[in-house]
Amino acid sequence: MDQSGDGRESSTSDPLADPIALPRQVPPTPKNCQCKVNMMMNIPKLDCAIQETPKPQLDKMFKVTGDVIHSCQDSTRCGCYLGPVDLVCIMTVFEQTAACFDYIAKSSFDGTIKVGIGNYCVSKIDDASLKRMLVLDLVKQADELLDSVSEIAQNMSVAQNEHGFKRMGRSPACLNQLNLDYVREAIANFKKLFRLITDFFGEKDPKS
Numbered sequence: 001m002d003q004s005g006d007g008r009e010s011s012t013s014d015p016l017a018d019p020i021a022l023p024r025q026v027p028p029t030p031k032n033c034q035c036k037v038n039m040m041m042n043i044p045k046l047d048c049a050i051q052e053t054p055k056p057q058l059d060k061m062f063k064v065t066g067d068v069i070h071s072c073q074d075s076t077r078c079g080c081y082l083g084p085v086d087l088v089c090i091m092t093v094f095e096q097t098a099a100c101f102d103y104i105a106k107s108s109f110d111g112t113i114k115v116g117i118g119n120y121c122v123s124k125i126d127d128a129s130l131k132r133m134l135v136l137d138l139v140k141q142a143d144e145l146l147d148s149v150s151e152i153a154q155n156m157s158v159a160q161n162e163h164g165f166k167r168m169g170r171s172p173a174c175l176n177q178l179n180l181d182y183v184r185e186a187i188a189n190f191k192k193l194f195r196l197i198t199d200f201f202g203e204k205d206p207k208s
């Protein structure tokens with residue numbers, strides 16, 4: 001246990017002198033990790049895109065919806081503390097994209113989309129199969145996020161059942177259960193919506 005000499009040396013080493021990053025060995029990030037703040041900060045952008053006059057721009061819709069999905073996915077993969085309340089928070093942010101999905105699904109075939117490559121906005125492409133591809137890709141990304149959240153919720157349920165009525169975070173077990181039920185229901189509803197969209201876009205244009 002007591003190693004005279006060695007213990008001192010490591011603590012005096014300057015962290016800035018070490019250029020090698022330690023990806024998984026850093027201690028768990030604190031509860032107030034920035035990933036959730038980043039996620040929240042995307043909501044006003046969604047509102048801007050939806051409320052744009054004279055009418056919302058499809059390309060912006062795709063962009064902000066994708067950004068929200070990515071920021072939610074970042075939170076699930078961040079590695080910082082996640083409790084049932086955090087999952088509710090992620091789902092609440094994600095639910096804000098419902099209006100965008102609705103708009104995109106309805107207007108995908110009569111609007112034009114600017115396709116951006118890097119910082120360049122190349123051209124307006126009015127191509128039904130391209131739009132379909134973009135819609136399906138967005139749905140796929142959202143679907144992957146839902147799968148991640150679903151898996152985390154499932155693990156939390158198992159952990160809670162195994163440990164009986166133990167508190168998780170600051171919430172009592174019954175509240176955690178309600179939160180996880182809400183998350184599961186929200187996921188199920190989105191999955192239904194995505195199935196509708198996928199079926200619609202899959203059938204609309206059989207030849208690729």
Ligand SMILES: [Zn+2]
Pocket residue numbers: 029033034035036075078079080081
């Ligand atoms: Zn985080």
